[in-house]
Amino acid sequence: MAIFRCNQCGYLREVPNQHIGKKVKCPVCQKVTPIYDTLALVKKLLEKYFSMQKEFLRLQKSLPATKISDDINKRGMDIFNTTAMTEQQQYQPILDWFKNKHIQLNVDEDAVDTTGFFDEVAVKLGDNYDLLKVVSDKIKHIQKKGYTNVTLYLSNYNQPEAALINEFCQELYEYAFVAKCFINRSQNKIHLTLQTAQPIVNFFNGEWLEWFAFMKLLAFCHERQMSFAGLRSFHIQFPNNDKNELDTFFLINGVMPIFVECKSGEFRPFIDKYVKLRKRLKMDKKQFFMLVLGLSDEQMQGLTRMFDISFVNEKTFVEQVSVSIVKQVSASIK
Structure with missing residues (x-):
């Protein structure tokens, strides 16, 4: 069988071989698209996939975060008892990411020291x-x-x-x-x-949720042997001297930012603040999260539709991060 795949809307179906090479309108979006020999199309897609995979691995090896994250990913490394995250080499990719946006960082290395409890x-x-x-x-x-x-x-x-x-x-x-x-x-x-x-006192007043978000993302990256950089509870300063405190920020594979703002109490008065911050940082909505403790599934879905940030709770935010990463990787090989 031959295959019809619309490059515009993604519509896909099998058609008889006698139609190979013909151009027809997509029944969904009306875009004129050629019909392909299935084997030839699969071969081209695999060639493209393996070429991009090779390039991805090459770039991944050149990332400045790799050495530290590789050290953390080694067997026997206890992410709950290490000072590795406090080394500037670990979070340098984050410094560079913000520097490219002309934003200065004030890093508190104690905030990522996991040798305490x-x-x-x-x-x-x-x-x-x-x-x-x-x-x-x-x-x-x-x-x-x-x-x-x-x-x-x-x-x-x-x-x-x-x-x-x-x-x-x-x-x-x-x-x-x-x-x-x-x-x-x-x-x-x-x-x-x-x-x-x-x-x-600060811990029980809400800081524990920041630690929770940071450690869950750290464990997520560690378990999947990903290259990453991560910071918690640090301050940024824009060129006009505007300042913000960021709860949790990770940079995956040197290119994909993940931001998590943690709220253990009232969150509604802060929504517009973080909508504006997301736009100012030019981050994708699907990578910019407000983690609200105890938020129901219905609230998460409704609030995410209403506002230009993603809402999650303590049970769902790691899953949502994984979905964002999978979509990012999938988009890169299309």
């Missing part, structure tokens, strides 16, 4: 947020009131849920996120004395 606790909380929010929300609420004691009641949870809450609270104590943790098994309660150190 902020990253582990953030991922544990984010991966189990539906359940563990009873802990984080209570801590945040009590912190704002200026108190230091929290009591969690476990009688309304089944055994696996109570065990996970218990385990999380003990980890908080082990990593000094709380000053004390007492488990009253007879009354099925957990008593926490809060840590008043400012970094811990």
